[in-house]
Amino acid sequence: MNNFxxxxxxxxxxxxLLAIYLGSIxxxxxxxxxxxxxxxxxxxxxx
Amino acid sequence: xxxxxxxxxxxxxxxxxxxxxxxLFLMFFSFLLIAWYAPVERTMGLVQKIFYYHxxxxxxxxxxxxxxxxxxxxxxxxKDKKWDIYAASSVEIxxxxxxxxxxxxxxxxxxxxxxWWTWEPRLTTTLILFLIYVAYLLLxxxxxxxxxxxxxxxxxxxxxxxxxxxxxxxxNWWSAEAQVHPQRIGMGPEMKAAxxxxxxxFTLLYIYLLIKRxxxxxxxxxxxxxxxxxxx
Numbered sequence: 001m002n003n004f005x006x007x008x009x010x011x012x013x014x015x016x017l018l019a020i021y022l023g024s025i026x027x028x029x030x031x032x033x034x035x036x037x038x039x040x041x042x043x044x045x046x047x
Numbered sequence: 048x049x050x051x052x053x054x055x056x057x058x059x060x061x062x063x064x065x066x067x068x069x070x071l072f073l074m075f076f077s078f079l080l081i082a083w084y085a086p087v088e089r090t091m092g093l094v095q096k097i098f099y100y101h102x103x104x105x106x107x108x109x110x111x112x113x114x115x116x117x118x119x120x121x122x123x124x125x126k127d128k129k130w131d132i133y134a135a136s137s138v139e140i141x142x143x144x145x146x147x148x149x150x151x152x153x154x155x156x157x158x159x160x161x162x163w164w165t166w167e168p169r170l171t172t173t174l175i176l177f178l179i180y181v182a183y184l185l186l187x188x189x190x191x192x193x194x195x196x197x198x199x200x201x202x203x204x205x206x207x208x209x210x211x212x213x214x215x216x217x218x219n220w221w222s223a224e225a226q227v228h229p230q231r232i233g234m235g236p237e238m239k240a241a242x243x244x245x246x247x248x249f250t251l252l253y254i255y256l257l258i259k260r261x262x263x264x265x266x267x268x269x270x271x272x273x274x275x276x277x278x279x
Contacts, residue, residue: 003093003158010097010154014104014147021143022256025263032266033056039273040049046277 050272055265066255073248077241085241097155098232099241103249104147105173109211110253111141112180112204119204122197131197134204136260138183140253145177160227168217169228176214179207192271 059067081099088095114137122130152170153163164170183203190196218228234242 006094006154006158007096010151011100013150013154014100017143017147017150018252021140022259025256025259029055029263029266032263032270036050036053036056036266036270036273039270039277043273043276 050269052265052269052272055262055269063255063258066251066258070248070251070255073244073251077245077248080241080244085238086235088238091159094155094158097151099245100249101148101151101155102242103246104144104151105214106246107249107253108141108144108148108176109215110250111137111144111257112176112208112211114257115141115180115183115204116208119201122201123205128197131201132261132264133257134201135187136257136264138180138187138204139260140256142177142180142184144249144253145173145180148173149177156227165227167226167228168221169214169226172210172214172217176207176210179203179210183207 077099081096085096085099087093115134118130118134118137121127122134152173156165157163183200186200186203187196190199218226
């Protein structure tokens with residue numbers, strides 16, 4: 001692999017890891033939001 | 048019926064949105080500086096460009112673990128849960144950036160040193176730093192959501208920080224013969240400009256990720272509160 005390949009690999013890994021991390025947080029909050037709304041409705045109906 | 052953490056599900060504050068757009072611009076701008084403004088280094092060639100992300104990633108890891116250190120002390124002294132949340136969130140981000148350092152370092156090292164890895168002081172202490180905070184995450188994951196886990200985590204967060212100055216000062220404390228990691232890197236003005244813009248960008252990125260991660264924790268706590276109400 002020439003030097004350009006090493007640089008490309010490094011940059012891809014850096015931005016890939018950061019995108020995956022930020023994406024995982026976003027997905028997590030989205031799922032929690034759905035569950036939160038569902039629980040709120042359930043508790044409202046229960047009352 | 049509503050959780051005290053319900054705000055976690057509302058829209059981002061305008062400041063956070065602006066920070067996000069500024070970050071997008073800075074990431075693009077710093078890439079342009081690195082790719083076209085900073086010259087190709089004479090000895091190492093194109094592969095030296097990894098430096099502009101490798102070193103800022105290390106800086107962010109140190110910053111993140113420094114925040115963990117401070118927040119852990121504040122948690123142990125005040126018992127205020129918010130410091131525990133900040134500490135745990137910062138550890139995660141620090142581990143991500145430490146992982147970036149540990150991956151980009153060998154990718155840079157291979158063409159320059161001829162080896163992917165060597166057990167020299169800076170690399171070894173950086174790996175230890177990474178493992179300490181992975182241990183923190185494992186403790187939190189397997190210890191459960193309780194005060195005891197939070198206290199033990201805070202202690203680990205404080206003790207683990209001892210390795211940060213070790214990593215940074217390793218190039219001074221060990222003899223030059225024992226090291227392959229460069230002692231100092233000389234930079235021309237264009238390189239300095241690209242480096243400091245990248246450093247600033249990564250610092251803002253840390254702040255942005257911390258805000259997002261704390262928010263995710265608040266969202267999880269909000270759901271936990273409603274689950275408890277449901278199960279009553």
